[in-house]
Amino acid sequence: MELVKKLLAGDRRALAHTISLVEDDGPEAHAALAALYPHTGRAHVIGITGAPGTGKSTLVNALARLYRRRQLTVGIVAVDPTSPFSGGALLGDRIRMRDLAGDAGVFIRSMATRGSLGGLAQATGDVILVLDAAGFQRVLVETVGVGQAEVEIASSAHTVVVVTAPGLGDEVQAIKAGVMEIADIFAVNKADREGAEHTVMAIQMMQGLAPQAMVPGSRADDGWEPPILKTVATRGQGVAELLEAIEAHAAYLHESHLFERRERARVLGELEAILQAELLARLRARLPEERLETLVEQVLARRLDPYTAVAQLLESGGSL
Ligand SMILES: Nc1nc2c(ncn2[C@@H]2O[C@H](COP(=O)(O)OP(=O)(O)OP(=O)(O)O)[C@@H](O)[C@H]2O)c(=O)[nH]1
Numbered sequence: 130m131e132l133v134k135k136l137l138a139g140d141r142r143a144l145a146h147t148i149s150l151v152e153d154d155g156p157e158a159h160a161a162l163a164a165l166y167p168h169t170g171r172a173h174v175i176g177i178t179g180a181p182g183t184g185k186s187t188l189v190n191a192l193a194r195l196y197r198r199r200q201l202t203v204g205i206v207a208v209d210p211t212s213p214f215s216g217g218a219l220l221g222d223r224i225r226m227r228d229l230a231g232d233a234g235v236f237i238r239s240m241a242t243r244g245s246l247g248g249l250a251q252a253t254g255d256v257i258l259v260l261d262a263a264g265f266q267r268v269l270v271e272t273v274g275v276g277q278a279e280v281e282i283a284s285s286a287h288t289v290v291v292v293t294a295p296g297l298g299d300e301v302q303a304i305k306a307g308v309m310e311i312a313d314i315f316a317v318n319k320a321d322r323e324g325a326e327h328t329v330m331a332i333q334m335m336q337g338l339a340p341q342a343m344v345p346g347s348r349a350d351d352g353w354e355p356p357i358l359k360t361v362a363t364r365g366q367g368v369a370e371l372l373e374a375i376e377a378h379a380a381y382l383h384e385s386h387l388f389e390r391r392e393r394a395r396v397l398g399e400l401e402a403i404l405q406a407e408l409l410a411r412l413r414a415r416l417p418e419e420r421l422e423t424l425v426e427q428v429l430a431r432r433l434d435p436y437t438a439v440a441q442l443l444e445s446g447g448s449l
């Protein structure tokens with residue numbers, strides 16, 4: 130594939146084009162991903178998530194600059210689940226990231242919801258693959274930790290930084306359920322504000338109570354104690370320590386072989402999800418549309434139970 134060849138040779142326009150292609154999905158996108166796939170698996174993917182306005186973008190910007198100073202290349206994906214036109218946030222991001230623009234070692238992409246959030250999660254995963262293949266050594270993914278889909282996107286990163294800030298009111302609210310569990314590192318940003326110490330203590334307390342410690346397979350059983358770091362992203366304070374914590378976590382993942390274990394589980398989940406969608410699509414393509422409708426009616430009327438209905442569907446679908 131010509132496009133992929135150019136991308137692998139470092140052509141930024143080919144990179145931007147390929148990203149748009151995979152965002153839109155479709156057969157061409159699948160072909161590009163197939164050609165790129167052997168070149169992936171090298172980037173360390175870092176999820177930066179937290180409540181709106183906690184300073185995620187400012188932190189991402191500061192981290193990217195520090196990584197650049199260490200001669201590491203950085204891809205940035207900002208996932209905005211609301212709207213690309215809501216203005217403020219993304220515009221602010223662009224201004225803040227201006228000093229990174231023009232650096233060939235940095236590539237920034239904003240993504241907005243198109244259609245379903247599930248679709249967004251998949252598209253984000255594919256964009257990360259493209260940046261990985263293009264050779265970016267660290268990929269920073271900013272998501273707003275509000276919904277299940279965003280949490281899912283963040284949790285597919287190798288290292289997850291949960292960002293919070295003082296003054297958000299109830300910290301337990303600020304760190305939504307589901308976000309706490311996926312944290313590898315906590316950043317208490319805006320530590321220049323009053324109440325930072327209180328926020329740190331609230332997180333410590335929640336770590337102490339964490340019921341998820343009992344759940345096998347959750348991040349709490351991996352032997353890593355998520356550190357809590359205070360940062361002032363606007364002044365770059367604590368950002369070097371945050372970067373060190375990220376790198377320490379990356380090293381830990383590899384040394385403990387957790388990395389392989391998680392990758393294996395992730396790939397299995399991914400294959401199952403694709404298989405499920407593909408089988409369903411094939412079955413649907415074979416059945417007349419009314420067929421499903423008729424079965425729904427029969428189940429509703431209690432003439433048929435759901436299990437028998439599915440068995441009948443599979444029979445009439447023939448071999449898939
Ligand atoms: N005082 C203080 N303000 C900060 C700090 N970090 C970020 N801010 C400010 O907080 C505001 C929000 O920062 P962003 O980086 O856009 O926050 P965000 O989490 O990316 O916001 P969304 O993407 O909209 O959820 C901006 O005005 C920043 O300048 C900090 O450490 N201290």
Ligand SMILES: [Mg+2]
Nearest residue numbers: 185186218222
């Ligand atoms: Mg932001």
